[in-house]
Amino acid sequence: MTMRVMRSAIFLSAFFLCRLSLSSGADRKRDYPITPVPFTSVKITDGFWAPRIETNRRVTIPAIFRKCEETGRIDNFAIAGGLLEGEYKGERYNDTDVYKTIEGASYSLMVHPDPVLERYLDGVIVKITAAQEPDGYLYTPRTASPQELQPGIGAERWAELAISHELYNAGHLYEAATAHFLATGKRSLLDVALKNADLVARTFGAESGKRQGFPGHQEIELALVKLYRLTGKTSYLDLARYFLDQRGHGVKLVQYPPGNRFAIYNDATQIQAHKPVLEQDEAVGHAVRLTYMASGLADIAALTGDRAYFDAVRKLWENVVGKKMYLTGGVGSRHDRERFGENYELPNLTGYLETCASIGMALWNHRMFLLTGEAAYLDVMERVMYNGVLSGVSLDGTLFFYPNPLESDGKYRFNKGRAGRAPWFGVACCPGNVSRFLPSVPGYVYATRDDVLFVNLFITGAAMIDLGGKAVRVTQETRYPWDGTVRITVDPENKAEFALHVRVPGWARNRPVPTDLYRFAEKGDPEVLIRVNGKAVGMSLENGFARIRRVWKKGDRVEVIFPMDARRVVAHPSVKDDEGFVAVERGPLVYCAEGADNSGRALNIVLPDSAPLRPVEKGDLLDGLVVLTADALAADPAAVTRVGETEAKDAAADDEEEAPPASRRRLAPGAGLTPHPLVLIPYYAWAHRGDGEMTVWLFN
Numbered sequence: 201m202t203m204r205v206m207r208s209a210i211f212l213s214a215f216f217l218c219r220l221s222l223s224s225g226a227d228r229k230r231d232y233p234i235t236p237v238p239f240t241s242v243k244i245t246d247g248f249w250a251p252r253i254e255t256n257r258r259v260t261i262p263a264i265f266r267k268c269e270e271t272g273r274i275d276n277f278a279i280a281g282g283l284l285e286g287e288y289k290g291e292r293y294n295d296t297d298v299y300k301t302i303e304g305a306s307y308s309l310m311v312h313p314d315p316v317l318e319r320y321l322d323g324v325i326v327k328i329t330a331a332q333e334p335d336g337y338l339y340t341p342r343t344a345s346p347q348e349l350q351p352g353i354g355a356e357r358w359a360e361l362a363i364s365h366e367l368y369n370a371g372h373l374y375e376a377a378t379a380h381f382l383a384t385g386k387r388s389l390l391d392v393a394l395k396n397a398d399l400v401a402r403t404f405g406a407e408s409g410k411r412q413g414f415p416g417h418q419e420i421e422l423a424l425v426k427l428y429r430l431t432g433k434t435s436y437l438d439l440a441r442y443f444l445d446q447r448g449h450g451v452k453l454v455q456y457p458p459g460n461r462f463a464i465y466n467d468a469t470q471i472q473a474h475k476p477v478l479e480q481d482e483a484v485g486h487a488v489r490l491t492y493m494a495s496g497l498a499d500i501a502a503l504t505g506d507r508a509y510f511d512a513v514r515k516l517w518e519n520v521v522g523k524k525m526y527l528t529g530g531v532g533s534r535h536d537r538e539r540f541g542e543n544y545e546l547p548n549l550t551g552y553l554e555t556c557a558s559i560g561m562a563l564w565n566h567r568m569f570l571l572t573g574e575a576a577y578l579d580v581m582e583r584v585m586y587n588g589v590l591s592g593v594s595l596d597g598t599l600f601f602y603p604n605p606l607e608s609d610g611k612y613r614f615n616k617g618r619a620g621r622a623p624w625f626g627v628a629c630c631p632g633n634v635s636r637f638l639p640s641v642p643g644y645v646y647a648t649r650d651d652v653l654f655v656n657l658f659i660t661g662a663a664m665i666d667l668g669g670k671a672v673r674v675t676q677e678t679r680y681p682w683d684g685t686v687r688i689t690v691d692p693e694n695k696a697e698f699a700l701h702v703r704v705p706g707w708a709r710n711r712p713v714p715t716d717l718y719r720f721a722e723k724g725d726p727e728v729l730i731r732v733n734g735k736a737v738g739m740s741l742e743n744g745f746a747r748i749r750r751v752w753k754k755g756d757r758v759e760v761i762f763p764m765d766a767r768r769v770v771a772h773p774s775v776k777d778d779e780g781f782v783a784v785e786r787g788p789l790v791y792c793a794e795g796a797d798n799s800g801r802a803l804n805i806v807l808p809d810s811a812p813l814r815p816v817e818k819g820d821l822l823d824g825l826v827v828l829t830a831d832a833l834a835a836d837p838a839a840v841t842r843v844g845e846t847e848a849k850d851a852a853a854d855d856e857e858e859a860p861p862a863s864r865r866r867l868a869p870g871a872g873l874t875p876h877p878l879v880l881i882p883y884y885a886w887a888h889r890g891d892g893e894m895t896v897w898l899f900n
């Protein structure tokens with residue numbers, strides 16, 4: 201077999217493996233009305249995502265496993281399983297770093313077979329299996345050290361669910377096991393997960409005699425839904441719904457004394473348990489938890505058809521996307537407790553925007569699209585993928601951001617003790633989360649509903665799509681996000697009528713976000729061109745998609761041209777931190793000024809309205825990108841000041857965290873200005889050339 205034939209054989213077998221295993225749960229009644237085309241059926245071969253997915257496979261996943269070994273995260277399983285002498289090391293959620301990376305490695309294996317990696321996973325899974333107690337319980341801190349190590353890890357199971365992470369860890373186990381089974385066909389980790397899920401389902405529930413409770417950190421809800429999809433077992437779906445429903449019904453939280461690091465859990469808002477979930481209409485508390493909870497709510501809305509869950513999750517979405525989201529799609533304003541701030545509280549220098557919360561935004565918004573068919577949710581998803589998520593990992597795949605602020609002064613050590621990227625963290629949720637998100641990106645490109653084929657993202661590659669029983673091969677050719685021309689070739693196996701719905705991003709329609717939180721500063725007149733087999737067609741927009749319904753035959757070509765002008769963006773006037781500032785976007789990318797391109801400074805730059813923004817292709821800079829240049833101005837740095845209140849030091853922070861400085865930047869009136877040749881780079885690419893100044897928002 202030639203390499204090419206072999207690849208396509210693997211490609212097809214992964215396609216069918218996925219379909220087969222999904223059909224085992226086919227007796228289920230309801231699901232999302234829109235079905236994503238699984239990433240195993242989509243092969244990305246572009247110059248933007250494919251190299252990052254490959255770096256993730258070659259560099260990031262092995263690097264994280266090495267860190268998991270060095271820090272005892274893998275030994276913890278061996279110790280709990282009696283395979284190794286020793287004591288449990290680390291935090292109570294460390295098991296999940298191993299699980300998430302197994303999930304990422306499995307996704308990677310599905311599209312890129314790698315016997316060495318597969319054998320490595322087998323070895324880790326032996327240890328995980330050993331750590332499972334006979335009845336299915338799996339939580340290495342307690343099994344390895346039955347004496348009280350810290351609150352949440354004591355002799356009694358499930359005793360302090362608000363902080364223990366027993367159920368959170370279980371959720372990541374289920375996601376890893378599902379991915380590993382789909383990738384390899386092996387049941388080794390899946391059997392561990394199902395045994396654990398059966399124990400949790402026997403233990404918790406509304407029925408009398410069962411334990412009442414819910415996890416302090418959401419995750420198991422959406423993971424149980426994955427197990428339900430795989431197995432068709434309704435007890436998993438019921439349990440997911442039960443855990444969501446339990447929140448906020450007269451919860452009594454253990455109260456820790458002030459100063460204790462667990463005192464942050466004294467407050468029910470931190471874990472979204474201050475009200476029943478269906479009554480919550482403002483995103484509060486820990487940002488990652490909220491996005492995972494919202495993803496679970498969307499799942500329950502889709503799988504049960506209960507409208508109340510949709511209404512609840514939609515209200516949360518309106519609040520987040522309308523009042524609490526940064527321009528990069530990231531969320532979580534405060535270092536303190538990693539949580540949401542007030543409405544319109546979006547500080548730039550001290551913003552938190554945890555990488556995991558960005559990933560949570562992508563997961564949540566994708567589900568909202570699958571539920572409604574509205575492209576507005578994909579606009580948010582695309583925004584966070586290209587900006588807030590991608591910034592979380594360095595171009596070479598070895599360094600990470602935990603917070604992703606929109607501004608840096610080069611001094612404030614916002615990234616867990618550093619003013620730049622770091623190879624690892626004491627709390628290491630983000631690297632593993634990136635490692636599982638990147639290889640799943642191909643799964644966000646296409647979706648289907650009956651005879652409608654949705655093109656959601658623009659990435660060069662090919663997909664094999666089952667459109668209501670019709671086999672359709674779709675290929676895309678584009679240099680997106682650098683260029684707005686997308687060529688789509690539609691190859692149905694047999695001539696057939698169906699609709700192609702091509703997303704027309706909000707940014708190409710004068711709407712950077714689907715709310716009034718951000719708007720383009722100048723009224724543009726962007727024109728999107730669509731041609732079918734060379735002939736221009738009028739655009740018929742439905743829910744943000746250009747609809748093309750026709751009888752398709754092999755080789756039909758659709759060409760879409762999006763306007764890629766650089767556009768200035770301003771924030772809603774209630775966002776005081778962005779008042780007097782302007783940001784710049786081009787296509788799906790948010791740009792920033794970094795000191796490295798601007799004579800060492802960025803925070804004193806003034807971008808006048810009249811200065812044209814010119815794109816310049818730089819093939820040799822930061823793995824190749826398009827920079828924007830402009831004739832701007834620079835103020836005397838002494839005229840730049842910080843105002844406003846400083847945030848308290850994070851009550852739960854490790855020692856490396858310092859109290860954030862005042863965040864709001866102001867320019868003294870009458871400050872002297874000199875001409876400055878401005879260079880902007882895409883935000884995701886910052887912090888590769890030493891610590892220094894960076895800002896998304898420029899004085900205007």
Ligand SMILES: [Zn+2]
Pocket residue numbers: 554555556557602628629630631633
């Ligand atoms: Zn994280």
